[in-house]
Amino acid sequence: MIKLLKIILKAGEATAKYPFAPLPISPNFRGKPEYDAKDCMACGACTIACPANALSMETDPDAGTRTWSIFYGRCIFCARCEEVCPTGAIELSDDFELAVFNRDDLFKSATFALAPCRCCGTPFVARKEVDYVIELLVHQGLPREAAEQRRGFYETCPDCRRLQEVDRATRQAGMVHAAPAAAPPAKAAPAEMETAP
Amino acid sequence: MLAPTDTKVGKTYIDALRLKFPDVVLEESWQADNQATITVDPGSLPAVVEELHYGQGGWLSVVVANDERPLSGHYAVYYVLSMEGVEKSWVVVRAVVDPETLEFPSVTPKVPAAVWGEREARDMFGLRPVGLPDERRLVLPDDWPDDLYPLRKDAMDYRMRPQPTTDTETYKFINEARGETTVVPLGPLHITSDEPGHFRLFVDGETIVDADYRLFYVHRGMEKLAETRMGYDEVTFLADRICGICGFTHSVAYANSVENALGIVVPPRAGAIRSILLEVERLHSHLLNIGLACHFVGFDTGFMQFFRVREKAMTMAELLTGARKTYALNLIGGVRRDILKDERSRTLTLIAELRREVQELVDMLLATPNMRQRTEGVGRLETSIARDYSTVGPVVRGSGHRRDVRVLHPFAGYKGAPLPVHVMEGCDVLSRVLIRTREVFDSLALVEYFLDTMPEGPLLLEGFTFKPHRFALGYTEAPRGEDVHWTMLGDNQKLYRWRCRAATYANWPPLRYMLRGNTVSDAPLIVASIDPCYSCTDRVTVVDVRKQKSMIIPYKDMERYCRERTGSPLK
Ligand code: SF4
Numbered sequence: 001m002i003k004l005l006k007i008i009l010k011a012g013e014a015t016a017k018y019p020f021a022p023l024p025i026s027p028n029f030r031g032k033p034e035y036d037a038k039d040c041m042a043c044g045a046c047t048i049a050c051p052a053n054a055l056s057m058e059t060d061p062d063a064g065t066r067t068w069s070i071f072y073g074r075c076i077f078c079a080r081c082e083e084v085c086p087t088g089a090i091e092l093s094d095d096f097e098l099a100v101f102n103r104d105d106l107f108k109s110a111t112f113a114l115a116p117c118r119c120c121g122t123p124f125v126a127r128k129e130v131d132y133v134i135e136l137l138v139h140q141g142l143p144r145e146a147a148e149q150r151r152g153f154y155e156t157c158p159d160c161r162r163l164q165e166v167d168r169a170t171r172q173a174g175m176v177h178a179a180p181a182a183a184p185p186a187k188a189a190p191a192e193m194e195t196a197p
Numbered sequence: 198m199l200a201p202t203d204t205k206v207g208k209t210y211i212d213a214l215r216l217k218f219p220d221v222v223l224e225e226s227w228q229a230d231n232q233a234t235i236t237v238d239p240g241s242l243p244a245v246v247e248e249l250h251y252g253q254g255g256w257l258s259v260v261v262a263n264d265e266r267p268l269s270g271h272y273a274v275y276y277v278l279s280m281e282g283v284e285k286s287w288v289v290v291r292a293v294v295d296p297e298t299l300e301f302p303s304v305t306p307k308v309p310a311a312v313w314g315e316r317e318a319r320d321m322f323g324l325r326p327v328g329l330p331d332e333r334r335l336v337l338p339d340d341w342p343d344d345l346y347p348l349r350k351d352a353m354d355y356r357m358r359p360q361p362t363t364d365t366e367t368y369k370f371i372n373e374a375r376g377e378t379t380v381v382p383l384g385p386l387h388i389t390s391d392e393p394g395h396f397r398l399f400v401d402g403e404t405i406v407d408a409d410y411r412l413f414y415v416h417r418g419m420e421k422l423a424e425t426r427m428g429y430d431e432v433t434f435l436a437d438r439i440c441g442i443c444g445f446t447h448s449v450a451y452a453n454s455v456e457n458a459l460g461i462v463v464p465p466r467a468g469a470i471r472s473i474l475l476e477v478e479r480l481h482s483h484l485l486n487i488g489l490a491c492h493f494v495g496f497d498t499g500f501m502q503f504f505r506v507r508e509k510a511m512t513m514a515e516l517l518t519g520a521r522k523t524y525a526l527n528l529i530g531g532v533r534r535d536i537l538k539d540e541r542s543r544t545l546t547l548i549a550e551l552r553r554e555v556q557e558l559v560d561m562l563l564a565t566p567n568m569r570q571r572t573e574g575v576g577r578l579e580t581s582i583a584r585d586y587s588t589v590g591p592v593v594r595g596s597g598h599r600r601d602v603r604v605l606h607p608f609a610g611y612k613g614a615p616l617p618v619h620v621m622e623g624c625d626v627l628s629r630v631l632i633r634t635r636e637v638f639d640s641l642a643l644v645e646y647f648l649d650t651m652p653e654g655p656l657l658l659e660g661f662t663f664k665p666h667r668f669a670l671g672y673t674e675a676p677r678g679e680d681v682h683w684t685m686l687g688d689n690q691k692l693y694r695w696r697c698r699a700a701t702y703a704n705w706p707p708l709r710y711m712l713r714g715n716t717v718s719d720a721p722l723i724v725a726s727i728d729p730c731y732s733c734t735d736r737v738t739v740v741d742v743r744k745q746k747s748m749i750i751p752y753k754d755m756e757r758y759c760r761e762r763t764g765s766p767l768k
């Protein structure tokens with residue numbers, strides 16, 4: 001009994017002062033993901049990695065925009081998004097107090113303008129993403145002029161790129177290329193396309 | 198198949214089977230060097246499982262049903278046995294089930310441990326184990342439509358919520374008592390269990406003559422969710438959430454099953470980190486259970502002190518993973534985070550503190566006269582029944598069996614780790630509590646061991662190829678015993694089938710034997726001793742069948758009665 005009292009005395013007060021004082025947390029604590037649209041280029045890597053479907057990306061072809069959004073209600077604070085984001089636009093903070101009065105306050109989103117495909121005109125890639133790729137190429141030592149020349153390639157949608165591939169292959173093989181019926185209105189590919197990788 | 202012949206551990210079991218039952222084994226395949234699956238003639242299924250279980254030192258871990266019609270035109274059932282004779286390995290017995298008759302012979306009459314698995318196969322797939330003594334639903338509620346089998350591939354979307362078919366409860370509780378008894382239902386939420394469960398105690402005076410119970414009120418449909426909505430590499434995060442106490446161990450078991458299926462060897466450093474975190478998880482889980490044991494014998498100060506000290510284990514988890522619970526550290530092929538120098542030294546400090554403080558508390562708990570009085574000889578699980586039901590964890594070790602997956606089938610970083618297995622012969626609540634206290638110190642020593650011997654190298658193996666329709670087992674020793682996951686990969690980076698069996702699933706069925714012959718006031722303590730996660734709950738209903746009268750006892754009274762044992766609320 002005396003021993004027990006000694007333990008209790010030694011332990012002192014174990015109750016934390018929280019919420020009247022901040023709760024100490026570990027340096028690597030995984031709290032609420034904080035997102036900065038300024039750094040985001042709408043590449044979508046995080047939305048693919050998120051196991052809980054808390055992140056989503058929606059494209060509005062009429063408006064020519066792409067909207068990134070997070071629903072904190074689904075987030076499991078795993079930090080997969082932070083791990084895959086190439087620009088550090090999303091990072092887990094120390095904040096664990098997520099209670100809100102209104103469910104809508106658990107959503108956050110950002111909308112990005114899309115560049116239209118140089119070939120068929122369908123909006124498909126965020127302008128920022130193309131800029132990012134060009135910067136990356138420059139950073140890797142490509143002269144800016146050469147990097148800028150590739151812009152056309154990156155601004156061509158995958159469908160048109162595939163068609164161009166087929167086109168080029170058939171031409172090289174000396175065959176006549178018949179465009180499939182459903183193909184987008186044929187526009188001449190920009191000159192730099194021919195030299196793109 | 199995968200493994201070269203000379204490394205096939207457990208081949209002797211299959212050879213012996215072939216000798217004893219010629220022409221019964223139709224097919225043999227190897228998923229890993231210690232994992233074999235044999236397809237047997239369905240008519241011989243019970244005899245084969247019985248022979249492996251009782252004849253060759255096997256323990257039936259889990260029964261997996263699978264809708265393989267899209268693959269081969271029929272259903273299949275898999276009986277997973279952990280072979281613990283001379284060779285330690287896994288033998289899975291598979292039998293195909295005709296999609297028209299849906300029938301296969303029940304194994305339960307020969308090996309009681311199959312009972313829940315076969316009941317679940319009935320519920321989820323509509324398969325009919327012929328001769329199954331207990332044909333009540335296990336998982337599905339009474340108001341679920343009769344012909345809707347959730348895990349069949351063509352049955353339903355995972356979001357579908359069918360209209361309830363009835364308003365009345367039709368579940369029959371089984372009472373094997375001979376004489377007249379009074380019924381004491383505990384529920385709708387069990388008074389010590391986190392999972393809502395409905396218990397009926399059939400009592401004569403204050404003595405429990407028999408008991409029956411119903412669980413799965415909060416079945417979350419995780420297997421269905423994983424199979425339909427998630428990618429195979431995302432399921433580690435879902436598995437983290439199977440249990441609010443020991444989730445990481447499920448995540449490791451799941452990751453293991455996929456890694457085994459794909460032949461991935463996890464880098465040694467990742468294995469060591471997994472082991473460290475598994476022991477941290479065991480620490481906080483065991484300290485919680487010991488704390489609650491104090492509470493239920495009326496030693497509340499002990500309860501408070503254990504919980505205070507347990508907080509250090511939670512801090513350790515937060516330090517090492519970034520979260521107190523749901524560590525989210527597993528990926529297929531390894532882990533996501535390293536343990537750095539500073540984290541290592543802070544963990545070692547916490548370990549030293551824990552060792553000292555827990556020792557003081559344990560000494561005091563064992564010196565409390567109430568403790569021994571209330572737990573010795575109470576809630577006996579006879580050695581033979583523990584065997585029949587293939588029980589696991591501190592429960593089976595408290596009934597004289599040397600079973601610990603970490604030693605039997607080393608996984609993660611456990612191979613070669615110094616790890617004593619504590620076995621006691623008392624078969625009672627006291628044995629289970631004592632085993633847990635000893636295992637706390639083992640876990641402390643193991644964390645130190647792994648931190649000291651952690652191999653260098655990568656944390657994650659990348660660049661493996663996903664191969665559809667491979668399957669394998671993954672297993673871990675959770676704080677409550679062995680967790681077993683059986684996973685079959687599917688198309689499109691998804692799972693075809695995921696069966697996860699939590700440790701307590703194996704310990705529930707024999708609980709009725711532990712309750713029999715004890716007094717009502719010991720019931721919460723006994724249930725607590727299998728450590729099925731706790732919560733407080735609202736109330737207990739008591740029905741006196743003789744007087745056709747029922748009364749509701751507030752939870753507080755029942756709990757108080759359990760602790761003080763005076764002023765029975767039944768009077
Ligand atoms: S922390 Fe995890 S769950 Fe939350 S948004 Fe990021 S990836 Fe999704």
Ligand code: SF4
Pocket residue numbers: 039040041042043044045046047068084085086087088089090
């Ligand atoms: S990964 Fe980063 S840059 Fe890409 S969409 Fe997500 S937040 Fe934006």
